[in-house]
Amino acid sequence: MAKIIESTCTDCAKLEDGCCKTCITEHKFNIFSPLTNQEIEFLIDDKKQIIYKTGETIMKQNTSSTHVVCVRSGLAKLYVESDNGKNVIVRIAKKGDFITGGGLFNGSVQHFSITALTPVRCCLIDSAKLTTLFSENNSFAVGLLRYNTKQNNYLLNKLVNHTQKYMPGRVADTLLYLKNEIFAESVFQAPLTRQELAEMSNMTKESFVRILHQFKDSKLVAVDGNTIEILNENSLLAISKNG
Amino acid sequence: MAKIIESTCTDCAKLEDGCCKTCITEHKFNIFSPLTNQEIEFLIDDKKQIIYKTGETIMKQNTSSTHVVCVRSGLAKLYVESDNGKNVIVRIAKKGDFITGGGLFNGSVQHFSITALTPVRCCLIDSAKLTTLFSENNSFAVGLLRYNTKQNNYLLNKLVNHTQKYMPGRVADTLLYLKNEIFAESVFQAPLTRQELAEMSNMTKESFVRILHQFKDSKLVAVDGNTIEILNENSLLAISKNG
DNA sequence: ATCGTATCATGACAAATATCATATAACGCT
DNA sequence: AGCGTTATATGATATTTGTCATGATACGAT
Numbered sequence: 001m002a003k004i005i006e007s008t009c010t011d012c013a014k015l016e017d018g019c020c021k022t023c024i025t026e027h028k029f030n031i032f033s034p035l036t037n038q039e040i041e042f043l044i045d046d047k048k049q050i051i052y053k054t055g056e057t058i059m060k061q062n063t064s065s066t067h068v069v070c071v072r073s074g075l076a077k078l079y080v081e082s083d084n085g086k087n088v089i090v091r092i093a094k095k096g097d098f099i100t101g102g103g104l105f106n107g108s109v110q111h112f113s114i115t116a117l118t119p120v121r122c123c124l125i126d127s128a129k130l131t132t133l134f135s136e137n138n139s140f141a142v143g144l145l146r147y148n149t150k151q152n153n154y155l156l157n158k159l160v161n162h163t164q165k166y167m168p169g170r171v172a173d174t175l176l177y178l179k180n181e182i183f184a185e186s187v188f189q190a191p192l193t194r195q196e197l198a199e200m201s202n203m204t205k206e207s208f209v210r211i212l213h214q215f216k217d218s219k220l221v222a223v224d225g226n227t228i229e230i231l232n233e234n235s236l237l238a239i240s241k242n243g
Numbered sequence: 244m245a246k247i248i249e250s251t252c253t254d255c256a257k258l259e260d261g262c263c264k265t266c267i268t269e270h271k272f273n274i275f276s277p278l279t280n281q282e283i284e285f286l287i288d289d290k291k292q293i294i295y296k297t298g299e300t301i302m303k304q305n306t307s308s309t310h311v312v313c314v315r316s317g318l319a320k321l322y323v324e325s326d327n328g329k330n331v332i333v334r335i336a337k338k339g340d341f342i343t344g345g346g347l348f349n350g351s352v353q354h355f356s357i358t359a360l361t362p363v364r365c366c367l368i369d370s371a372k373l374t375t376l377f378s379e380n381n382s383f384a385v386g387l388l389r390y391n392t393k394q395n396n397y398l399l400n401k402l403v404n405h406t407q408k409y410m411p412g413r414v415a416d417t418l419l420y421l422k423n424e425i426f427a428e429s430v431f432q433a434p435l436t437r438q439e440l441a442e443m444s445n446m447t448k449e450s451f452v453r454i455l456h457q458f459k460d461s462k463l464v465a466v467d468g469n470t471i472e473i474l475n476e477n478s479l480l481a482i483s484k485n486g
Numbered sequence: 487a488t489c490g491t492a493t494c495a496t497g498a499c500a501a502a503t504a505t506c507a508t509a510t511a512a513c514g515c516t
Numbered sequence: 517a518g519c520g521t522t523a524t525a526t527g528a529t530a531t532t533t534g535t536c537a538t539g540a541t542a543c544g545a546t
Contacts, residue, residue, distance in 0.1 A: 083407075084407055148392065149347050152394055162405070164325045194493075410503075436524090448523090456525080
């Protein structure tokens with residue numbers, strides 16, 4: 001089971017990478033940057049730090065949760081489990097990501113699941129605390145709204161990409177997303193199966209494999225198992241653009 | 244061109260359907276319901292009421308705008324213009340709908356276009372005013388966040404529906420959406436072309452026409468030009484569910 | 487080491503969907 | 517009323533994508 005480390009800021013200094021305040025700056029939780037030290041103290045007062053093993057479920061779609069998740073380390077997939085049994089991976093969460101479920105201020109039922117792709121250390125914060133901070137701190141509310149707006153735009157973009165582009169364009173999108181948004185490296189070892197890469201690209205694993213192979217033949221990427229290297233980003237961008 | 248009626252609350256009493264305060268309650272702008280009279284006065288101080296003719300563009304994707312739109316009457320389509328020239332209609336806005344562009348608190352660039360499907364009367368409110376109200380009114384901020392969360396869930400759902408369902412399921416979704424969300428009537432005259440209905444359903448107009456015809460043959464709907472009657476909602480729900 | 491299971495890869499085929507061509511109907515305009 | 521334009525409808529065909537079957541490879545457990 002997931003390992004729970006209850007920790008207020010007083011004892012989180014014992015953890016190897018510092019206390020909550022430094023975590024917020026170091027891990028770039030921009031969402032919390034408008035907060036004063038006192039407000040941060042309040043926010044993290046009864047937070048829980050939890051370590052999930054690879055494959056463990058951090059949040060389960062359709063269950064109730066009143067927490068938001070702050071990822072301190074590791075990678076997790078955020079996906080919708082559709083009625084037909086197929087998953088749609090919406091995005092990958094990484095260090096510094098802040099995840100509010102579909103229930104924030106709206107029920108509390110999660111509209112997606114989160115599963116650890118690597119060991120994930122994250123903090124769970126009671127979402128009621130966020131509400132309280134709004135009245136005190138105007139720019140925090142604006143920050144959260146900005147975060148929401150960005151999420152909206154991201155989803156809008158994904159909707160168009162997934163419905164309007166052909167498969168090669170979608171595979172190119174997935175590869176560029178991993179390179180630029182997740183790993184910030186041309187070479188990366190993705191802790192994702194072909195099935196999962198396909199679920200990110202809205203196609204079957206067979207189709208993903210075939211197109212990845214084409215990209216390999218065209219020297220756009222180098223592939224060795226889970227290690228992928230982007231060799232020709234411009235061509236991938238062109239493929240992404242042309243659909 | 245669109246007709247502009249500049250109006251503070253002082254003179255909007257002259258309009259046939261009352262002043263801003265009554266508009267907020269009557270047209271169910273729930274988003275504003277937490278506001279005091281004074282806050283409403285502040286909000287609408289320099290708002291503009293504009294009347295758009297059918298086909299006119301209310302907002303254009305990729306342009307800058309610092310306003311939010313409140314629809315007082317009429318219907319408008321909210322759509323993304325994709326690179327390949329095809330449109331994706333994301334939703335239909337109706338009386339009482341509050342529309343924040345993709346730029347709210349985040350740039351100010353619109354991530355979608357809005358076009359009037361019927362004559363539309365709407366009010367444009369400076370989004371900077373919303374920010375100011377956050378500090379005064381906590382539950383207004385929470386309301387806006389709730390609205391955003393709902394939008395997010397709506398998009399997430401649309402993403403899954405459009406990528407996982409077969410065409411009949413998507414047509415059923417579009418028809419049920421119009422019946423239940425927009426017209427609240429089993430019989431409705433949709434001011435939408437087959438092309439637009441197809442853009443709502445993520446398919447070509449030919450495919451939409453064919454499937455609508457099948458539904459007609461199966462006595463699920465009655466169709467006469469733009470007038471559609473939902474005859475068997477349960478069957479449509481089943482088709483929607485099974486993909 | 488070896489067995490069983492997962493993943494990955496690849497071909498043949500089937501299904502879903504788009505494209506193209508063309509016909510018909512509706513509708514504003516002179 | 518007649519004409520051009522646009523929307524709708526429908527068939528034939530092409531393309532895209534998924535499904536199924538089958539090997540090959542990797543990998544953990546006994």
